[in-house]
Amino acid sequence: MKFVMFTPAVKTSAIGRMTRLVVRQLLSSQHEVVVVRTESQHVSATELHDFGCTVLPWEDDSQITREIESADCCVYQIGNSYEFHEGAIAWLAKAPGIVCLHDFFLGHLFFGWSQNRREEANRILTQWYGTKIADEYFQIHDGSVFISKTRDEAPLTEWISSMATCVITHSNWGCDRVLAACPGPVFVTPLAYDAPGASDSELPATSNKLNILTIGHVNLNKRVESCILAIASCPSLRANVRYRLVGAILPETEKRLSELANDNGVELIISNEVDDATLSMAIREADVISCLRWPSLEAASASAIEAMLYGKATIVTDTGFYSELPDEYVLKISVENEVEDLKKIFLSLRSDQTSANAIGKQAQKWAQATFTAQNYARKLEQAAPAALRANVLLSAVEHFSSIIEKWSANPELLGTPDMLQPLSVFNTNTIV
Template identity: 55%
Template sequence: MKFLIFTPAIQTSAIGRMTSVVTHALVSQKHEVVIVRTEMAGYLTTETHDFGCNIISWLDTTEVEANIVRADACIHQIGDNYQFHQGSVEWLTRHSGIVCLHDFFLGNLFWGWAHNNIEQAREVLKTYYSKEASERFFNINSSEEFIELTKDQWPMTEWICSMASGTVTHSNWGCDRVLKSCPGPVRVVPLAYNSPGLALAGTKQKRIPSTKLKLLTIGHVNPNKRVESCIKAIGGNPTLRETVSYRLVGAIQPEMKVKILELAQSLSVDVEVSGEVDADTLAHAIIDADLVSCLRWPSLEAASASAIEAMLYGKTTVVTNTGFYSELPEQYVLKINHVNEIEELEATLLSLHANPDLLEVKGQQAQEWAKSTFTAENYARQLVDMSSACIRTSSTLKAASYYAAILHGWGADTSLLQNNESLVPLAIFNQCYQH
């Protein structure tokens, strides 16, 4: 098959990294792939991931349109970051495609798009939610209030999925809105990921029992990473203050860094803030860690690359028992209830301090499971199957769209087309296509 894949390509994009792994798998399975970079114009000259195929810009309209005509399937890898996914949003409004949904919450993506499409955005909010949503969405004062108000009421999942010919996502927990809004097939597929720095693990010495337990958080440091809770859990117990060190590796705002270090100092907690680092330094940080915190609240993503990467490196991983993390088998991760987050994390750390051998045992079990679950080969095969399914249903969807337009012109309720009495006869278009 011939695939046209829309994705951020910049090296700081985890979605771009995942797509590069899948692209290589597709090429090895004898498929043709062209990548369309989807970042804002200012990022389009930056160094990219290695995709092993031709890369074009979403702004090159002539080239993109020519590749759409040639492609058997257009695939959009989409997350909640307008700076990285502007091109996908722009092209989805012109030409439908399969959406690989990395976040069930797309409020920030929608916010970025809406600034240049404000009236259309208000209509989208009114259509999928309410008049109140269209009036309040753009008058929220802070990022914390924005997330709290919109994550459950107006997550904008429906906005993207309604433009998709089919949707692939990476966990079940947020699929209700996808199923209600996507007109084509929906499939849950484990996220593809790898651990390219694992070869460096040969340089790691065996853990000395008398040394401190090394806790690590990776990724952009923001409130939902629960960093302050980790510090409070350590600082609230005299044994943990003496036996646990905590490192943060990832982009961090100066004011956040000051706040975290002040809290750590006040509680006598050993904290190191490394900031954003290169790939090798990140790999060494994970290898050196004994325990990785992937606590998240709220949890808005369809899957966590950080948790998957930690398991692939054979690390014991602590997660919040919510969203994607709740679907991970309990024998491979340590789950924390958000309601008693600090108390349960403290108890978990004390248990690991008392039984350090559990770190290696649980880490190795998680690694074996992750290696067989989050594979690029499986993801590539699922994309091929999904593309074939979307081709088979495309005639029915076009017919439904045609009749919906007629009903709309008459002023009738287009929900009539959702009834089985209407859908079953439309299946004849699939049969015609197959013959």
């Protein structure tokens, strides 16, 4: 088969990293793949993932059109960032295909797209969520308030799903909205990911302290404050735990967290953004990786998967994607009792640091067999024919819509039993 794969290609994109693995697996299985980069023009493109095939910018309309005409299927890797996925949105509307949905909350993607399309954006909001939400949506100006007010009421999952011929996503927890909007089947398969810096050899211990690590952009939903407060709550932890942050952090956030740690006698190391080699070493040196998320908005967590692939004990919030991870391979804490649960886990691992290693090794073996490019490529091979069948249904609906429009009739006629019954033969809207 020939796939046209729309994806971010810059090295800073974890979705691009995942797609690179899948593209190379498809190529090794004798499929043809053309990659279309989807970043906005202002995104720096100095370092790109190496996909091993032709890579086109999404603005190259004529060449991409020719590639699509000779392809079996278009595949869109989409997450909650407009600057990384601008090209995917532009082409999805013109050439529907499989959407690989990386987040169940797409508010930031939609907000970025809507800036020069306010009338169309209001129509979409009204269609899916009603006039009240549409009227209030663009009146929210605080980032954290925006998420809290819209993540349940208007996540915009339906907006993208309705444009897809089928959807592949990476956990079950947000699939109800996808099923409500996608005209074709919905596939759930583990995210493909790797840990190129992982090693079977153990690093020699540099101290007797328990080393805890949080990686990625340091924001409120990483729950860093809760980790600091859990360590601060016990003299034994304050004396025997080192907590490190590796990832982009705003100056005001760094100042606030540093003051909180200093005031409570917690050893906190803030490393900010680092290169790949330094990040890999930080993960290897850690005993425990904190992958807390609240609220949890993603269909899968690359950082949690990477932590397990490195063989590290991994702490997660018992919600969303993380709830679906087997209990024996991760350490789960509740949202309602966050600090106390963290304290208990830290004390347990501090008193028996060999248990952290044992948990990590079990998780590593499971993750290596689960989060593979081979599994993901097979799912794409399975989804492509289903997407083509769903496209028949979409074409039929479009045909009937044009006829009804010419008659100046009410489009709601398409929702009557007489119309829906003949089309039901094509309906494959289910989770596979």
